[in-house]
Amino acid sequence: MLHPQCSAQYVLLCDLCETVPLQSHCELCNVNLCKACVEQHLSDSSKRHNVVSILHRKSTPSYPKCPKHADKHCELYCKKCDIPVCSTCVSKKHRGHNVCDVFENLSSKMESLQKDLKELETRIYPRYEEMASGVQTEKSELQTNYGKLTTAADQQGEVLHRKITAIVNQRKSDIEEMKNKHMAALDKNADEITQRITELKNIIEDLKIILKTKSVSLASTYKSRNGEFRQLPPKVRVKLPSFSPSKINKDHLKHMIGSVSSLSITPDKQGYTMKSPEAVSSPPVKPLLDKLRLTATIKTGYYRLYSVSPLSEEQVWTCGNEEIMKLFNLRGQLLTSIQTESGNTPEDIIVTWDGYLVYTDSDKRTVNLVKNKQIETVITLQGWKPCYICSTSSDDLLVTMDSDDLKQSKVVRYSGSTEKQIIQFDDQGRPLYSSGYTKFISENRNQDICVADWGAGAVVVVNQSGKLRFRYTGQQSFYPRGITTDSQSHILAAECQKNRIHILDQDGQFLRYINCRLDLPFGLCVDIKDNLFVAESDTAEMHKIQYL
Known part of the structure; x- marks a missing residue:
């Protein structure tokens, strides 16, 4: 003051x-x-x-x-x-406590504060500034990166449009070809009738002349052809073809277009904790049913039934121990049948994404496409025999095959008739698969390639590039036959001898068995609604089972 x-x-x-x-x-x-x-x-x-x-x-x-x-x-x-x-505080509430001069403690406090200040100024604060700058940079790049995703989706849409256009054009071409055949048959029928009409006119004129001239010589040489012409020429009857549009399934379309991986927002080790919105784009989960439901049983008429493949939700192709491949509806009615071109028993069948039947002919070393009941050979092998087959999400074909001497085995990917990939050895150069034994194949939702290798007693799974992920060997004496996968990336493998089907997750962990009074389950397939179709070998019956 x-x-x-x-x-x-x-x-x-x-x-x-x-x-x-x-x-x-x-x-x-x-x-x-x-x-x-x-x-x-x-x-x-x-x-x-x-x-x-x-x-x-x-x-x-x-x-x-x-x-x-x-x-x-x-x-x-x-x-x-x-x-x-x-x-006073020391003599009362703090009696017996360890005390020191306040400035003695202040000195150590000041040293600690000085260290904190130095760390904040030289390390922590600059790091926060760096992180803030990084977030701003990431925000500025966000529009570009998400634009790339949108472009990729557009490109996939264009690919599908082109494929759909190609399929539609093929259908139109087929229709045009049938129309031309129909027209040619009618033209031929019309020519035959016109020729008869011309002959009739000539006979009528001749008769008129005979009657008018009353010529004995002409009358005596006349031979009646009325009986011949009473038999009218056959009329061509053609049943017009019909177009049966397939039911468009939304989930199927989504699968063909592809999926966007889940948005995952998680902190790194230096960051603060932010919970990730788990359910932003996660696909719906279908849990395994506690009680399985057998929804249909079809007697196929084969002595042995080997493979099944759905054409639609209501129609399934089958093949067994004869040269005929049969298409049934779920009421057990035979809709159509196709005989192999060679007369050999097909080794395996599959229905492609565009609805065509493909079968392997091991004896002829061919893979064949059935289109409008016409058979086209798309792959012919030399020194190798094609065995089992599957169609991939990218519309490729994966074929298991054995060498003629049964000493080698491999999986080959084809785009049309072009070989794209060979999967045969692991990283150490050892064979991935046994030779000379049954090897069913399926592609999983994550594009893993799953092979049920009976000779190896294992389900062998490699990734899309052919690198071994795992082998599942079951418990003891596991010899798998048919194999398939579903929308949840489950792997289902038929254990024929023990009359049950193993369900695994995509990493090979056993989940449970399907065992509903099956009798030698052999071939397996799953339709777009995750209904399981089981081909029983000895009974030649096909079962439809709901397990999800």
Whole structure:
């Protein structure tokens, strides 16, 4: 405050009376005192005060005032309670605690604060600035990156449009070809009738001349052809073909277009925790049913039934121990049948994404496409025999095959008739598959290639590039036959000898068995609604089972 007699100077007053300018300082209690208050302060004999002239006091920080005792300063520090305390506090609530001078603790505190300040300024704060800058950069790139995803979706849509257009054009071409055949048959029929009409006109004219001239020679040489012409020429009867559009399944279309992986927002190790919105784009999960449902049983009429493949939700192709492949509906009615071109028994069948039947002919070493009941050979092998087959999500064909001497086995990917990939050995150059034994094949939803290798007693799974992921060997004496996969990336393998089907997850972990009074389950397939079709070998019956 300003002293009344020295208005231009700032005067420090006594801490006790707060009216008289200070003259002395108690270094122990860290209080400033006037001359009159010194005696009063020294009257407290509980402390060894050290009162010096204000001019000789040491430059030390002031002690904080005690919040519990207004007339005291916290000149001590309780290490146990981690707070400054005054002498009265020590004698009462902090008796027996480990205490030290408050400035001794302050020194270590200051060192700690200095370290914190240095770390904040030199390491932590710059890191936050760097992260903030990174987020801004990522935000600026977000539009471009998501634009690439949109472009990829558009490109896939264009691919599908082209494929659909090609299929539609093929159907139209087939229709045009049938129309031309129909027209040619009618033209031929019309020519035959026209020729008969011409002959009739000539006969009528001849008869008129004979009757008019009453010529004996002409009349005697005339031979009646009325009986011949009473038999009218056959009329061509053609049943017009019909177009049966397949039911468009939304899930099937989604599968063909592809999927977008889930948006995963997770913190890195240096970041703060942010929960990821798990359900943003996760596909619906279909749990396994506690109780299986057998929804249809069809007697196929084969002596042995080997393979089944659905054409639609209501129609299934089958093949067995004869050269005929049969198409049934779920009521067990035979809709159509196709004989192999060679007359050999087909090794396996599959229905492609565009609805065409494909079969392998091991004896002729061919893979064949059935189109409008016409058979076209698309693959012919040399030195290898095609065995089992599957169609992939990219419309390729995967074919298991054995060498003629039955000493080698491999999986080959084809696009049309073009060989694209061979899968035969692992990273150490060892064969992935046994040779000369049954090897059904299926592509999983994650594009893993799954082979039921009977000779190896295992389900052998490789990724899309052909690298071995795992082998599932069941328990003991596991010899799988048919294999298929579903929308949940489950792998289903038929164990023929034990009359059951193993269900695995996509990483080869066993989940459960399907065992509903099956009798030698051999071939397996799943339709677009995850209904399981099982071909029983000995009974030649096909079962439809709901298990999801």
